[in-house]
Amino acid sequence: MTLLAVERIKLFTTRSPWWCALAALAVVIGFAAIISGAAPAGELTEVSLTQFGYGFGMAVIMVLAALSVTTEYRFSTIRTTFQAVPNRTAALLAKTGVVAILSLVVGEVAAFGAWGLASVMRPEDLALDTAAEWTSVAGVGVVFALASVIAIAVGILIRHSAGAISLVLIYALAVENLIQLIPKIGKDIYEWMPFRVADRFLTGSGPARAEAPLSQAGSLAYFAGFALVLLVISLVVANKRDA
Amino acid sequence: MIEAAGLTKRYGKTLAVNDLSFSVAAGEVTGFLGPNGAGKSTTMRMILGLDNPTSGQVRIGGKLYRELKDPLRTVGALLDAKWVHPNRSARAHLRWMAKSNRIAESRVDEVLETVGLTSVAGKRAGGFSLGMSQRLGIAAALLGDPEVLLFDEPVNGLDPEGILWIRKFMHRLADEGRTVFVSSHLLSEMALTASHLVVIGKGQLISQSSTEDFVARAAENTVKVRSPQLPALRTALTQASAQVTDADRALVVSGLDSDKIGEIAAANQIVLHELSPQTGSLEQAFMQITGDSVEYHTGLEAEAAEVVTAAP
Numbered sequence: 417m418t419l420l421a422v423e424r425i426k427l428f429t430t431r432s433p434w435w436c437a438l439a440a441l442a443v444v445i446g447f448a449a450i451i452s453g454a455a456p457a458g459e460l461t462e463v464s465l466t467q468f469g470y471g472f473g474m475a476v477i478m479v480l481a482a483l484s485v486t487t488e489y490r491f492s493t494i495r496t497t498f499q500a501v502p503n504r505t506a507a508l509l510a511k512t513g514v515v516a517i518l519s520l521v522v523g524e525v526a527a528f529g530a531w532g533l534a535s536v537m538r539p540e541d542l543a544l545d546t547a548a549e550w551t552s553v554a555g556v557g558v559v560f561a562l563a564s565v566i567a568i569a570v571g572i573l574i575r576h577s578a579g580a581i582s583l584v585l586i587y588a589l590a591v592e593n594l595i596q597l598i599p600k601i602g603k604d605i606y607e608w609m610p611f612r613v614a615d616r617f618l619t620g621s622g623p624a625r626a627e628a629p630l631s632q633a634g635s636l637a638y639f640a641g642f643a644l645v646l647l648v649i650s651l652v653v654a655n656k657r658d659a
Numbered sequence: 660m661i662e663a664a665g666l667t668k669r670y671g672k673t674l675a676v677n678d679l680s681f682s683v684a685a686g687e688v689t690g691f692l693g694p695n696g697a698g699k700s701t702t703m704r705m706i707l708g709l710d711n712p713t714s715g716q717v718r719i720g721g722k723l724y725r726e727l728k729d730p731l732r733t734v735g736a737l738l739d740a741k742w743v744h745p746n747r748s749a750r751a752h753l754r755w756m757a758k759s760n761r762i763a764e765s766r767v768d769e770v771l772e773t774v775g776l777t778s779v780a781g782k783r784a785g786g787f788s789l790g791m792s793q794r795l796g797i798a799a800a801l802l803g804d805p806e807v808l809l810f811d812e813p814v815n816g817l818d819p820e821g822i823l824w825i826r827k828f829m830h831r832l833a834d835e836g837r838t839v840f841v842s843s844h845l846l847s848e849m850a851l852t853a854s855h856l857v858v859i860g861k862g863q864l865i866s867q868s869s870t871e872d873f874v875a876r877a878a879e880n881t882v883k884v885r886s887p888q889l890p891a892l893r894t895a896l897t898q899a900s901a902q903v904t905d906a907d908r909a910l911v912v913s914g915l916d917s918d919k920i921g922e923i924a925a926a927n928q929i930v931l932h933e934l935s936p937q938t939g940s941l942e943q944a945f946m947q948i949t950g951d952s953v954e955y956h957t958g959l960e961a962e963a964a965e966v967v968t969a970a971p
Contacts, residue, residue, distance in 0.1 A: 491745065496756065
């Protein structure tokens, strides 16, 4: 518990988390505004469409998360951290926890903000009636939180700010889509890629539901499992190597 | 209080520390000397559990670092003043450290006061001068009021007032019964600060003794004598089987201490204008003893040799 407070102090006494959080909010809500403004009348009926920009917001959150770890390595405060808390696993888990909670909060605010803005701007019925509709909005925060866990794991493994951010951004924004281009098996591999599966979790009510290999709940479990495995690997490595 | 046994650290092909064993006692300031690349910082990191030894271990008060509960309350260390996030304020840096070890937050302001950084506590650490960063590092080391203190080059960047302050401070800490382990290159400062020395070179222990013994062992102890009756004095001393060398209108005598020389002169009715024992400097002793163990040689070996043989 104390360690969570410690990581909270660390996170909020530097500037980048504030900026990243604001940027993520701006991106997701901004996209909702664009969509609401641009879609022809009567076409914005799917609640999930208001979350169109979540992927970009998620990329920003992943940058925030990766940076929270890589700046510690860059300025060697990770050594101060491990000197103060020799139980490296506890220290890193506390950091992961705080960043994940922040990502969850930012995700929820962004998603509901986007939905709220769209509801106000468009006359169509965008009320949250079904469970699926709730999932597509409230699930964004959960996806953000798990994505931040993945980014932290990558940050711990790579340690280098520029390297971790590049990897995280390119992967989140491009790589999975590009996998589809592999002949014959590309599309099948694509359906099992973690961020694609996370997308399924959010948009399970969408028209492509029939092709999804996993149910909505299964998709969430898969994505969470992927994040967990990556985190465990990074913790093992962090413990073994020199600070 | 600090016991190292067979510490070895290998980075790939480089053997940074090789079977190093030493002990550091409480109640005194122990200096950690060695040329660049000798393995001092690596050893200190191993003491703090930051680097894992390839073999061997080091214990603090009988325990490994990771076995200590709230380690900052037992061991305070300043290894590198740059290990601070530049956008974080000095106070925030100390606050998170205090919180992580259940140290009262009032202690943060106390240590800032002790090192004289209260006025800049809220400023971002990236804007600090070298001296201010060093003071912040010292404050961090003192945060938990620990009984063991490790300092790696603490006077680096401090002005003369700061150097005097930290020397007195370390003595006071040692007098309070704490264990103070300091590594430094500033030999003249070390001679004034440390009462015991652990000297390493190329990752191995060279010597572990009191400062006096180290200096006495290495450098020649001679006596410089001036007299209006030099030739007579030289004869008398040579008869007493001392080695006498001529120096600029004086004699440098080795093999006899100043008491004996004074008595010989008096017995022979020779007037003395100067009778001063020349104890070797720590610099001479250091250069002589670690001469072979220097990891990174510059082209200044000839000049280094001059330091060793120069009459002070």
